[in-house]
Amino acid sequence: MLFSGVSACSNTQENDVGAVPASTEDVIAGLQIVDCLLPGQLRKLGNMSYMSPRRPVKTTAADCRIRGGEYVAYDRADYKTALKVWLPSAEQGDAEAQLAVGEVFEKGLGTEPNYEVAIFWYQKAADQGNKSALFNLGTLYEQGLGVEKDRLQAINYYRQAWGMPEDSLIYQETAQREQQELRAELANQLKAKDQQLALLDRQVAALKKQVGSANTSTAVAQNAGAELATLQQLLKSVHNDRASVERKLSTIPRLRTPALSMPKASPTAAGGGTKFDDMDFGRYYALVIGNRDYAILDDLETPLNDAREIGDILEKQYGFQVQLLLDSDRLTVMQAINELHSVLTEKDNLLIYYAGHGSMVNVGERDTGYWLPINADPPPNDAFWISNEFVSNHLGRLQAKRVLVIADSCYGGLLSSAPGQLFLGQGRESDNPEYVKYKLPRRSRLLMSSGGDKPVIDEGGDGHSVFARELINVLRANKGLLSAPDLYAQIREPVTQQAALNNFIQEPVYKIIKGAGHEVGDFFFIPKVDVN
Template identity: 35%
Template structure:
């Protein structure tokens, strides 16, 4: 494995799981002996092939059933006499051995698992062609998770010709929602004006080939620069550790002059190291890593007011009457955008990609035009009508209907494991200032305002963190909800895999960290209906945002809202709200909290209604765009399903304690 490079200076993770009636049994039967946990690896999820059961037919005949595949912990597989390959040594041949027999026999779950094995490319490059074939077999039998996976292949053009319409149809089928269903929670406009000016297929091909050659050269140049930056970063880390060791020796020898000299030197080295981390992450982003690259165009989106640009409805309705209204938006890859104009007036574009403008809205509404111009002079324009609530019949129903919990929908009990790591044993990981503060504040808010039963873990080791997750995996019942919050360092390796760093994690040793893939596997085996991961860090492996259904406010009435909430509450979902790709994030910046944590806390504190995860994403994004203007590092939140964590449909629903179902018709 290539040498890892630091992902965020600071990472946070928050997971919410909600169970509405689905029981997934991956562990031991009730009352069975529990496996002894010897180390953290015993708690990682493996593909396990259990031995067959000895059964008796009448008084005369006995027979042995076929071996049974399950996904469970390594310790559980051992005590049940199963065959497995440990997580870190897994490859597609051994994983296929567990599931292929069931897939060949027509089991849709096994067929989907085989497809995911090929799509993951365990120990080899992904084979999307084979993944497509197995996903199709499972989807044809109505298996929702396979429909989502198949839709992603169609949307991205992996192993099959790209077909966005087919992808949306598969997402819609998986959700089980037919009316008032949208698949874009915000408006996004890609800067493609140059493509529209190309006339003729031959000219398009020629220019495309020239562009590809230019981009390949840029990528090669960036890769060379990345290698140099990584080497410099590793050298700086070694020098930092050496300085810390010398400083400890000087303090022990009570050499005050040398101690002051080394303290100043240490401070300078830490500042230099953080600067190198930021530059390296920026280069990785430009070179095509998660979160955007040379092949990605900037995207323009409106965060507030919220509206859905689909089916020809480019209209936003906001509560309140005529007057001044602030429009808030953002662009991805702001370094590629030269200016933003709102109604013909240029507005300030922050380093985070955020912008805002004051708009005078009369009683009859007004049209808003937002124009983004990239560095090449290409333009993208987004137009929509902005209406006060008092204007138009469509505006009246939306606020009254949305936000209520329909009668008959039970959200169950809530539990939480909140983890905050400030102190690290390895000197290569500097002590954090706000991680424990953020974790403590989140724990208090969840306990006080949302009625969670909270377990707070500070400076947790790898074993302690995995033990806490595994305990909840065993404890959860079909009516429970789970929330897991992680605050601490995060890393990403040379292949783009993200990790949490526990308090006992060692530098340049990913086997001592907790990978995002391992977390996704744990979430997949949890007996939960809805899981939401909120990560102020890199979290790779997400699907596109279009595969999460959301409610169209233009069609909001009580009946449609109630039907939508009931369908979303029943659908199994695994989604992630991240603070923005692989860029480093500041440890502090908004008082005692990070920008992202402060925005997240404020949104949940102010919430007085039933709030879907999509809406949480919108409000956090808006708060960050306005509050993190002075942040030295850009943060562009993202919201999408997690790949290979069991996502099928639906969305997570927040509800403050004490709120009950609607009493209306």
């Protein structure tokens, strides 16, 4: 383990002298993030003493116990128990509690999601300036969940969530691109409506001629008259639809943005962090996990090769402090993630790479993804699986400024319910100084998955998976500052093409990890100056 300062024992274990050692399952239960209701505090006002209201927080079960809080066991929690913790504070106007209630209804927690109610609570929190609520509203508008789909409205919510002024070049570039696409889509709709109207006009004219003809029998004329009435009603409906499309088209504003170029500079290591030009990117850490040899499941071929080589590149070429976990069980992986809290500071960068089996469980309208450690049982027994929710909950508590998860496993894209990013921009973002300087001070929680919410192939990359092979190639070839969107742009098409050569459909995805504290930041790779 190359992380300096990592304690050999987790702070979630209560190992006082004379205490009964905790079982593995007790330790794992203590690592889960729960809805915790802390006790009130005794306060004084003059000569009067009183208890403050109980305060809800999200924390580990072990921490909740230590602080005397009340919670429901992770595997028994549902929306009713979660609401019991958060709803009283939400009703009193607490924005964080309103956000939590919205997330309860969006996730469903044992029942079907209720997006309309989620929007209600998100809007209450957003009205108080809560950034996470604004972002969550954006994702729902982008996907059309609980509201009519509106990507421009989604972009505007994202802008507010990330503190972008309306005249920000990044916002204007993204909005302009979306406006152009929407304008083209609406123009196509208008063309289709005009074609429908022309066809209906010809049919109406033909029927009118038939009804008015002296040679038409009474019965035929009556039938033609009924058809004419139906067509005229349809004609009116299409006219109304066309007018609606035209109104939408007329409301799309036009923006202009200048082109920018990134100044060339060599990165240098200074002050314990990585610097590029006049920008300090902080320290870099990586948790690299590769699982190949499974106790019960079928063994894989490439995860150990993938993890070793990617860990080597990150350490030697990019200066990461790397913790490499090979063929790890559930407890080992979960403790490693939990121990990151004691290592990372608010200036640091964290990359988590996972290669191994993945699976999913369908819960109502949504699918939940899992990483499968080497002691995992086959589906549907998920007792020893590591849920995506465990990972994302811990990412939300980490102090690290920038976090990127790269998941090369089946269903790896389910780590985030957010849609693909709208703020990807065009061209190489790494060469855009406005982009880099704006993104750098802001938190990021990002996911790059080898195959979205679908299965992926284990081989096809000359001893590596097809995804790992392209990732390795791009990282090795890179000589300057490289943003995560540019990394994704360079590997997406080659992975898709190489998978097709292996008679498989696979397309990587790149998106924000929703609910983990993303604030429009990005993740940047900067090679060391002494790399040949």
